[in-house]
Amino acid sequence: MTTENDIYNFAYLDEQTKKMIRRAIFKAIAIPGYQVPFASREMPMPYGWGTGGIQVTATILCPSDRLKVIDQGSDDTTNAVSIRRFFAKTANVETTTKTEQATIIQTRHRIPETALREDQTLVYQVPIPEPLRFLEPREVETRKMHALEEYGLMHVKLYEDISRHGAIATTYAYPTQVNGRYMTDPSPIPKFDNPKMDQMPALQLFGAGREKRIYAIPPYTDVRSLDFEDHPFEVQQWESACALCGDDQSFLDEVILDDRGERMFVCSDSHHCQTRQEQGFHGSQMPENHAGGLQEKHDG
Amino acid sequence: MQEMLITEKLCKSFTLHVQNGTEIPVFENVEMRLEKGECVALTGASGAGKSTFMRMIYANYRSQSGSINIRHGEDWVDMVAASPHRILEVRRKTLGYVSQFLRVIPRTPTLDIVAEPLRLRGEDAAEARQRAAVMLERLNVPETLWSLSPMTFSGGEQQRVNIARGFIANYPVMLLDEPTASLDQVNRQVVLDLIDEAKARGAAILGIFHDQSARAAVCDREFDITSFKVATDA
Amino acid sequence: MDEPIMAVEGLTVKYGSHIGCKEVCFDLYPGEVLGIVGESGSGKTTLLNALHGRLEPSHGTVKYRTRMGGMDDIHAMGEPQRRLLMRTDWAYVHQNPRDGLRMAVSAGANIGERLMGVGWRHYGRIRDNAVGWLEDVEIDTERVDDSPATFSGGMQQRLQIARNLVTNPRLVFMDEPTGGLDVSVQARLLDLIRTLVAEKGLSVVIVTHDLAVARLLSHRLMVMKSGEVVEQGLTDQILDDPQHPYSQLLVSSILQI
Numbered sequence: 070m071t072t073e074n075d076i077y078n079f080a081y082l083d084e085q086t087k088k089m090i091r092r093a094i095f096k097a098i099a100i101p102g103y104q105v106p107f108a109s110r111e112m113p114m115p116y117g118w119g120t121g122g123i124q125v126t127a128t129i130l131c132p133s134d135r136l137k138v139i140d141q142g143s144d145d146t147t148n149a150v151s152i153r154r155f156f157a158k159t160a161n162v163e164t165t166t167k168t169e170q171a172t173i174i175q176t177r178h179r180i181p182e183t184a185l186r187e188d189q190t191l192v193y194q195v196p197i198p199e200p201l202r203f204l205e206p207r208e209v210e211t212r213k214m215h216a217l218e219e220y221g222l223m224h225v226k227l228y229e230d231i232s233r234h235g236a237i238a239t240t241y242a243y244p245t246q247v248n249g250r251y252m253t254d255p256s257p258i259p260k261f262d263n264p265k266m267d268q269m270p271a272l273q274l275f276g277a278g279r280e281k282r283i284y285a286i287p288p289y290t291d292v293r294s295l296d297f298e299d300h301p302f303e304v305q306q307w308e309s310a311c312a313l314c315g316d317d318q319s320f321l322d323e324v325i326l327d328d329r330g331e332r333m334f335v336c337s338d339s340h341h342c343q344t345r346q347e348q349g350f351h352g353s354q355m356p357e358n359h360a361g362g363l364q365e366k367h368d369g
Numbered sequence: 370m371q372e373m374l375i376t377e378k379l380c381k382s383f384t385l386h387v388q389n390g391t392e393i394p395v396f397e398n399v400e401m402r403l404e405k406g407e408c409v410a411l412t413g414a415s416g417a418g419k420s421t422f423m424r425m426i427y428a429n430y431r432s433q434s435g436s437i438n439i440r441h442g443e444d445w446v447d448m449v450a451a452s453p454h455r456i457l458e459v460r461r462k463t464l465g466y467v468s469q470f471l472r473v474i475p476r477t478p479t480l481d482i483v484a485e486p487l488r489l490r491g492e493d494a495a496e497a498r499q500r501a502a503v504m505l506e507r508l509n510v511p512e513t514l515w516s517l518s519p520m521t522f523s524g525g526e527q528q529r530v531n532i533a534r535g536f537i538a539n540y541p542v543m544l545l546d547e548p549t550a551s552l553d554q555v556n557r558q559v560v561l562d563l564i565d566e567a568k569a570r571g572a573a574i575l576g577i578f579h580d581q582s583a584r585a586a587v588c589d590r591e592f593d594i595t596s597f598k599v600a601t602d603a
Numbered sequence: 604m605d606e607p608i609m610a611v612e613g614l615t616v617k618y619g620s621h622i623g624c625k626e627v628c629f630d631l632y633p634g635e636v637l638g639i640v641g642e643s644g645s646g647k648t649t650l651l652n653a654l655h656g657r658l659e660p661s662h663g664t665v666k667y668r669t670r671m672g673g674m675d676d677i678h679a680m681g682e683p684q685r686r687l688l689m690r691t692d693w694a695y696v697h698q699n700p701r702d703g704l705r706m707a708v709s710a711g712a713n714i715g716e717r718l719m720g721v722g723w724r725h726y727g728r729i730r731d732n733a734v735g736w737l738e739d740v741e742i743d744t745e746r747v748d749d750s751p752a753t754f755s756g757g758m759q760q761r762l763q764i765a766r767n768l769v770t771n772p773r774l775v776f777m778d779e780p781t782g783g784l785d786v787s788v789q790a791r792l793l794d795l796i797r798t799l800v801a802e803k804g805l806s807v808v809i810v811t812h813d814l815a816v817a818r819l820l821s822h823r824l825m826v827m828k829s830g831e832v833v834e835q836g837l838t839d840q841i842l843d844d845p846q847h848p849y850s851q852l853l854v855s856s857i858l859q860i
Contacts, residue, residue, distance in 0.1 A: 204705060217683045219690075221720025228715055229708045231726050232748045297726040386848030387855050428837065430844040453823045453837045454632050474819065476794040488801070 080127040080160035086110055090128040090283070094274060097285035102247030103215070104198050109281040119152060119177055121276030122194035125283060126175045129190060129274070130156065135163045137171035142179035142320065142337035149177075166340050178241070180262040182319045182341035185271035187288060193256040195277040198284065200244045200254040220252050223295055231300055240305060246293045247286055255292075261304045261320045266292040311336045312354035314345035372440070373542050373573035374403035374426070379435035379449075381418075381425055382599075394599035395421060398435065401592055403542070408564060408574040410588040413595040419577045420469075422594055423544045426575070427466045428456045439464060439542060461489050465540030469547050471531040473520045479505070479530055480515040486538040504533040508559055525551050536563050543567060545576035549583045561586050608633050608774060608806045609654070610674060614663035616646075616653050622830040623649035627663070629825065629835065633773070636800060636807040638821030638838060640814060640853065646830035647810040648778060654808060655693060655776050656685045667774070690720050694767035698779040700759035703766070704751050710737065710762055711747040717770045736765040740795060757788035761795060768799065775800075777809040781816055793819055814857055818842055826850045 078084065086108075093107035112120040130136070136156055140149040144166040152175060153164045165171050168183040175192040185191060201211040204222050214222065223244050230238045243260035247253045255263060256275060266273065266286060273286040286292060296302040310317035312333035319341060321334040333354050336342035379399040385391040395418050403409055411419050424430040426437055428448040437448040441463045446455055460466075465486075474482065480501050487497035505515060508529040514522065519530045528551050535543070545564070549557045557580075564587045567574060575592075578584035607630035616623035624646040631637055639647045652658040654665055656677045666674040670692065677685060689695070697703040704713050714733035715723070723729050734744045740761040742754075751759050760780065767775065780796065781789040797820055800807055811817050817824055818838060825835040826849065834847040845851045
């Protein structure tokens with residue numbers, strides 16, 4: 070019986086490629102935070118759409134897995150939807166938007182608000198894996214700096230922030246040191262998510278397709294965000310809570326409502342927000358027809 | 370008496386490579402001794418090479434052969450053979466040289482130029498300046514000039530700055546090239562007093578004095594360089 | 604008895620069959636400034652690069668006295684150790700300040716980089732230090748947060764010097780530090796270098812083709828021609844009584860004003 074899927078190997082990539090990528094992943098796990106070069110393949114979508122993350126996901130995906138894909142925390146953006154469909158089609162795996170039900174979560178720019186478990190794997194899409202690139206354009210030099218743990222330059226970036234803005238203004242791709250050794254770019258997640266990486270029970274894998282690098286943070290690994298003694302690391306805070314679910318602990322996106330500049334803040338993690346709404350939490354702008362019934366059950 | 374400076378079989382010639390390798394012999398086998406506490410006048414006709422000889426002793430000019438031995442603390446140092454490092458040490462601690470010209474360092478105030486020999490020995494900046502001020506005052510350099518670079522000073526003023534710089538460090542051996550030239554009577558007497566004081570503390574001095582009466586006032590004997598001069602055909 | 608901070612023996616660099624520099628020998632003592640003079644292509648920069656480990660010599664040794672007191676062959680030591688020296692104990696001042704500065708970050712960050720590199724993690728103290736150094740090199744401290752791209756050439760060069768000296772290095776390499784600057788700017792820079800060298804007791808190897816610069820800054824000179832040291836000695840000796848034909852030619856070529 071030949072189906073359309075049999076034209077391709079399971080999860081698109083051929084077995085040799087998967088072997089090669091698995092070797093890179095094993096090495097990456099063995100040396101937390103170290104960028105392992107790999108022979109990145111052409112994927113049926115352009116660089117910048119998450120080809121690194123897709124290759125990692127394709128390699129670790131098994132038929133029994135349940136996949137969730139998020140982009141900026143949301144399950145329903147074009148990027149998330151097309152990647153989810155890609156794997157539904159090429160691997161025929163179950164997909165979900167529920168964080169707690171997923172075994173593999175591929176993400177761009179966020180870590181879900183729901184705490185991850187040991188039996189889950191988080192796959193990041195990474196545009197520029199080299200945290201030192203900002204100040205040192207030469208690859209040969211940055212590799213040496215990693216090898217010799219010469220990381221003073223990373224603090225130059227933070228120094229520059231403080232001198233310009235009075236505080237560390239880097240809000241995303243905030244540099245981290247993994248396992249007390251390698252300076253590692255957390256991908257462009259908001260620094261709000263950095264603390265979640267530290268001692269996370271789930272395995273974290275990072276794939277950069279264009280730059281051909283894979284790196285990893287194994288479960289329960291120390292991830293420290295850089296800072297100065299007199300300017301300690303802090304996560305951003307909002308004055309308002311989510312306008313839909315009322316959460317004042319989650320990462321919020323600003324949404325412009327009309328041409329007059331009306332705006333509201335909503336959870337960036339769409340599944341988290343929806344779950345809370347289903348549990349009866351509500352924010353200031355929750356549509357009334359939704360609010361009505363649920364409010365009575367769960368208010369307070 | 371204790372000998373401080375001895376030259377033996379000292380020879381000097383100039384080879385002018387840019388002028389077809391012309392060789393100009395200057396001295397042959399100069400033998401000279403200088404003792405502690407004496408001032409010797411270096412004499413000879415104009416062009417005999419008095420200043421050249423002095424520069425050789427200071428190792429500013431190189432000697433082709435022979436030796437220039439200077440008592441440097443407990444040791445003797447041969448200025449012909451010594452390493453640059455050693456020569457600098459001798460210049461810092463033992464051998465002073467007052468040339469006819471002050472080498473001005475741009476932007477450096479007079480007070481610091483005079484204090485520099487002490488600073489090079491590692492002495493405290495404030496104290497070195499204090500002593501430099503005393504010297505300049507004695508040589509009648511107006512205080513208003515101390516903070517300026519001597520670049521624009523008159524010849525006489527520059528010469529006095531030069532002398533102050535040469536005498537501040539109490540070198541055991543001193544070379545003076547026309548120290549009283551271009552000075553007025555008052556300052557000339559100050560310099561002669563400085564020389565007398567240096568002799569009294571035991572300095573061995575070799576000086577070029579065109580000024581007969583100055584020579585007579587401070588020098589104990591003369592050393593004529595003419596007899597060592599190599600006759601040239603030119 | 605003081606001992607040399609750097610001892611160089613038989614140092615030779617070949618580029619294929621071409622000689623970069625040949626059989627160079629010298630000892631450099633603490634607080635001493637060694638000038639290397641010669642025309643372009645005479646091997647000055649090659650020698651400088653071989654001295655600080657950037658170029659591997661064909662043969663010969665460069666030994667450096669570490670703070671522990673031992674003499675270590677800098678070409679035999681590992682790259683990590685050499686790089687550590689390069690950002691702590693040594694300094695390198697480039698002719699073009701743009702080669703030695705990070706133009707994308709502020710003056711303060713340029714000065715602070717070495718401090719952060721050796722583990723300083725207190726922003727306030729790093730910045731205070733940077734401000735202090737700007738004062739030392741006569742740059743308006745108000746400009747600590749400005750990009751060096753907005754500085755004049757002379758200011759950039761002074762900033763480069765501050766950036767290099769902030770970790771109190773013992774040995775400084777300078778490659779034509781005053782080249783390409785206006786004469787008045789040059790004088791100010793020379794004065795600054797001279798003062799810093801004397802005050803901090805730095806040992807310096809300075810490459811220059813300008814004999815006036817050499818006279819003002821260096822205690823000793825090495826005259827190079829076609830990769831070979833044709834004459835070395837005290838600066839005033841070489842400039843006032845040069846022996847080698849080439850040194851005589853160099854000295855006689857100085858323009859009198």
